Amino acid sequence: DAVDRIGLSLAAQFEHEPLRAFEDDPVERLGAILNIANSEMRDSLLAGLAEEDKAFGQRLKKAIFTFVHIPARVGPVDVPKLIRDVDPETMLIALAFAVKSGDEALHGTAEFILTNISKRMAEGLREEIAEKASIKAKDGETAMNAVIASIGNLQAAGELTLIVEDEEEDED
CATH class of the missing domain: 1.10.220.30 (Flagellar motor switch protein FliG, alpha-alpha superhelical domain)
Structure with a gap:
């Protein structure tokens, strides 16, 4: 009986998506920050992201x-x-x-x-x-x-x- 209740509790937890700390997508949030950053910092960060994570870097570039x-x-x-x-x-x-x-x-x-x-x-x-x-x-x-x-x-x-x-x- 106890194992059954634990299993049902775990199953219920898996069904619910955890609450997000932020409503916006990470690309949108970082894009908003980079919009007001100076151009030198923005270009440097974008170049580094292009090397590390090309897909994320491209999405971020579009969000700026x-x-x-x-x-x-x-x-x-x-x-x-x-x-x-x-x-x-x-x-x-x-x-x-x-x-x-x-x-x-x-x-x-x-x-x-x-x-x-x-x-x-x-x-x-x-x-x-x-x-x-x-x-x-x-x-x-x-x-x-x-x-x-x-x-x-x-x-x-x-x-x-x-x-x-x-x-x-x-x-x-």
């Missing part, structure tokens, strides 16, 4: 959304919403850093944003960017992370929908 992903993932019609949502000085710092960084991907993102707002506003921002002294990497990264956070907030509020990348394009 940074400033350089804006042109591929944010529709041109949503850029004005983003401009309105981000503090003007923060947006100026992010754009100035992107333009003056020497990084083509960052520069391309800045151009994408400037191309998809009104001409008058874009011209004003371009003038302010030209007048802006060089931006420290830490300040530029902080401003770009604020832009990304704003995109996340707009998406959560249903005001912006991110474009989903095709699986086939990622494999090339």
Whole structure:
């Protein structure tokens, strides 16, 4: 009788999946952390993961959304919403850093944003960017992370929908 009860108890425990500490998948959690990490740390971690666990590294790479992903993932019609949502000085710092960084991907993102707002506003921002002294990497990264956070907030509020990348394009 005791063995029967122990067996039934064990069987009942196997039927129930243990409670998870986190609701999100590990890839989603780590991706959210890496979204706000500096680019040097993020690139280093991704390179290490690619060597250790290629499948996890690829899933993680898809979960990351940074400033350089804006042109591929944010529709041109949503850029004005983003401009309105981000503090003007923060947006100026992010754009100035992107333009003056020497990084083509960052520069391309800045151009994408400037191309998809009104001409008058874009011209004003371009003038302010030209007048802006060089931006420290830490300040530029902080401003770009604020832009990304704003995109996340707009998406959560249903005001912006991110474009989903095709699986086939990622494999090339």
